[in-house]
Amino acid sequence: MGKRTDGYALWGRAVHRGGIGHTAAAFALLDGVDRVGREHGDDVLSSLASSTRASLLRQAGHHRHAATYDGRALLLVGVASPGAPRRRMADEGQWRQAALLDALVGLAADHLGRLRLPHAARLLDRARDHADPDDGGWLAGRRPRLRIEWVSAELAMYGGDAAKAVGHAEAGCRLAELGGTPERHRVKTILIAAAAAATAGDSRHAAELASDVTRRAADAGLTPLQWASLALRNGLDPRDEQVTEELARTRSELISRGVPFDNA
Template structure:
């Protein structure tokens, strides 16, 4: 069983355990994590269904009573916003991000329900700006994400993902040289940390910026093949499912 397939199985087990126990926050967070894996594979429609379920489990009319509930609500909203962005539903993405910003606690210095969801909001807002052709806006939100990563307890994966968003924002703003340099740095950092999905994404960005770079093209193909072997259900792959 590939790593991703194993992750799906673990998450399903968490959902089955949390539901009868009435732990709605845990159930919702597990569903949102499942949706993120689907989204990573380009399955935005499927991911939207799962994120919608995650939100239905906890509701989003007001902030949750605990940090876990607040984190679950924000994860569902931001995940659903990203799902809609992947389907080019920019208006829906904007509305969901607006709701997430209303519920996010700017005064919470903690990671789980404070800086982490705010960081994810900045990521998707930067991506929305890129899709909308707003290079300066993308750079502004990428910079905000970088600032949120400065705390020492920020996980490496989130730091590297933020570096990737920053590289893409530079490309969106027309600064190709900076984008290439940052994407190359992300490639190396992701490879060193064993973050294959982010390595693949950085290589994809570099390939888009310079399709003639044969070394990057080969690296991109190899990274994708590794992800498929690990069970990532890319759209159109025979290994899809999950």
């Protein structure tokens, strides 16, 4: 059991490294996580490793490749029957619940990135069916529900429904404001809100929120979110040379850390 426990701690380290943009290091750690999972027949641990690898690939724009890993993650933990998913998942533990929801939401985001909007919507519906609104814990409760709101907001943006996008962004903000939410998730939620505001035509508010994300992400060392906020600001005002230069610098820094951008 000791080595399996170490595997979950290793997964946490991989998530942290990925969150600050050290992607090559995160991939190496995930190799170790997956190895521990295979050695101990721990499908949940292997599923978490696979979906986390997918998120790092998706972050760099490789949605098709990410879908392969998210699909593997989902197969490893399975999906409960629609009749009573929450009861079954409560019996199987928080880690399995977290792994299942990570895989479902990840797959939804993969399909969204490939403009397969109906597929993304169905996967988000399945994730909502399995999420427990009464779970106030972080790992399998608020964290996956927050991710569902993120991707739901993005789906609404892609579908041109600005009001729905703002609604999901606001729901995400309410979740993120609760105590115990990591800074990375708070900042990502503000970024989603900025994008939703831009979709709704409120460019001024979007720029203010995006600038706040840039500052907070820089302060916390969250380079991927810093880059994403700069990309949004660049889209809002391509004439801002300082943002353009900072965007290029941040992208180069992420590439040096192993982020596999296309044409890197």
